[in-house]
Each structure stands twice: as structure tokens, then as C-alpha cells.
Amino acid sequence: MNKKEFVRQAKIIKNQLYKTAYLYLGNEANALDVVDETIYKGYKALWQLREEEYFTTWMTRILINECKKELKRLSRIKCQESLVTKQSQDYDYDQLPLKEAIRSLPTQLKDVVILRYFSGYTLAEAAKALNIPQGTVVTRQRKALKLLKLELGEEE
Known part of the structure; x- marks a missing residue:
């Protein structure tokens, strides 16, 4: 290039x-x-x-x-x-529950969530970007979504 x-x-x-x-x-x-x-x-x-x-x-x-x-x-x-x-x-960030919940995730899980759901990466692209196997991306994604569901479910 x-x-x-x-x-x-x-x-x-x-x-x-x-x-x-x-x-x-x-x-x-x-x-x-x-x-x-x-x-x-x-x-x-x-x-x-x-x-x-x-x-x-x-x-x-x-x-x-x-x-x-x-x-x-x-x-x-x-x-x-x-x-x-x-x-x-005092933090000046948006205090939306989802953003706070994502920020509270462990780094490895947060990386997957941001790439998959906010940057529009496929599983394969996220795996390549993070230099991990695709199966690991799937596992981390599942775990992150479970944690987010628990965190956001408690606030309702």
C-alpha cells in the first residue's frame, strides 16, 4: 500500500x-x-x-x-x-445505564462488545482485530451479554 x-x-x-x-x-x-x-x-x-x-x-x-x-x-x-x-x-460522561454497564465490564469482554455491537464487526473480524480465536470471541460475547443483562436487569 x-x-x-x-x-x-x-x-x-x-x-x-x-x-x-x-x-x-x-x-x-x-x-x-x-x-x-x-x-x-x-x-x-x-x-x-x-x-x-x-x-x-x-x-x-x-x-x-x-x-x-x-x-x-x-x-x-x-x-x-x-x-x-x-x-x-464528578464525571461529565453520559450517565446512561448501558454505557456505564459496558464501561464496568472487564477489558476483554468490553473489547468484544464494542467491536461487535458498536463498530459493526463480524465474529471473524473481531477475532482478527483482537488476535484471538473466533470461538473465544463467541464465549466472551456470551459472557459479556449475560453480565450486561444482569447489571441492567437489576436497575429496572
């Missing part, structure tokens, strides 16, 4: 990447930053892409890794702020 083709493909999937990042991070500014960083890292590592047909999956994998790095960074910042202020933080 040449650089012009990378730019063209990146423009096509940028909105999808943003939606995925927003679901991970819950904040518009952080999601935009992570998408920009993902595109930059993808551009720099373009030579590592072996098959052009997996471009979207490859970029999504980079995005997920960047989201995880950002979440770690944000948690360190929050810990430092709580040590300094000794106050509980």
Missing part, C-alpha cells in the same frame, strides 16, 4: 475509528486525540501491513492499543488528582 492509498483508506475509516475510541474513552476530546495518534502510528508503520485487505482490522488493533494506553494514562492522572485534592471526582 502506498502513502496516497493509506490517506484515502484512513479517511474512509476515520469515523468508525472515532466511534470505537469514544466508546472506549467516553470523552470526545480524548477519542479525537487517540484517532489522530492511531492514524499517525499507522502511517509510520505502514511498511508492517502485510495484506491490504486487513487495513481496517490493522488500524482498529492500533486504535485499541492506543485507547488502552490512554485509559492507563487517565487513571494515573485521576489517582494523582485524588491524592492531591482528596475529593471524589
Whole structure:
């Protein structure tokens, strides 16, 4: 893949990447930053892409890794702020029960739910993006849905 083709493909999937990042991070500014960083890292590592047909999956994998790095960074910042202020933080995120329930899932389960239901990935694509077997995606999906049903069912 040449650089012009990378730019063209990146423009096509940028909105999808943003939606995925927003679901991970819950904040518009952080999601935009992570998408920009993902595109930059993808551009720099373009030579590592072996098959052009997996471009979207490859970029999504980079995005997920960047989201995880950002979440770690944000948690360190929050810990430092709580040590300094000794106050509980008010979160400005949407307080919808589903979003909160998804955020409370373990990372492995949350990854599958976000890719399958919010990014529109098939089982095979999600397995490829997460670098796990398709059967594992099915198992994690089932477990995540069961946990979400329990969590949301208690609130009704």
C-alpha cells in the first residue's frame, strides 16, 4: 500500500475509528486525540501491513492499543488528582445505564462488545482485530451479554 492509498483508506475509516475510541474513552476530546495518534502510528508503520485487505482490522488493533494506553494514562492522572485534592471526582460522561454497564465490564469482554455491537464487526473480524480465536470471541460475547443483562436487569 502506498502513502496516497493509506490517506484515502484512513479517511474512509476515520469515523468508525472515532466511534470505537469514544466508546472506549467516553470523552470526545480524548477519542479525537487517540484517532489522530492511531492514524499517525499507522502511517509510520505502514511498511508492517502485510495484506491490504486487513487495513481496517490493522488500524482498529492500533486504535485499541492506543485507547488502552490512554485509559492507563487517565487513571494515573485521576489517582494523582485524588491524592492531591482528596475529593471524589464528578464525571461529565453520559450517565446512561448501558454505557456505564459496558464501561464496568472487564477489558476483554468490553473489547468484544464494542467491536461487535458498536463498530459493526463480524465474529471473524473481531477475532482478527483482537488476535484471538473466533470461538473465544463467541464465549466472551456470551459472557459479556449475560453480565450486561444482569447489571441492567437489576436497575429496572
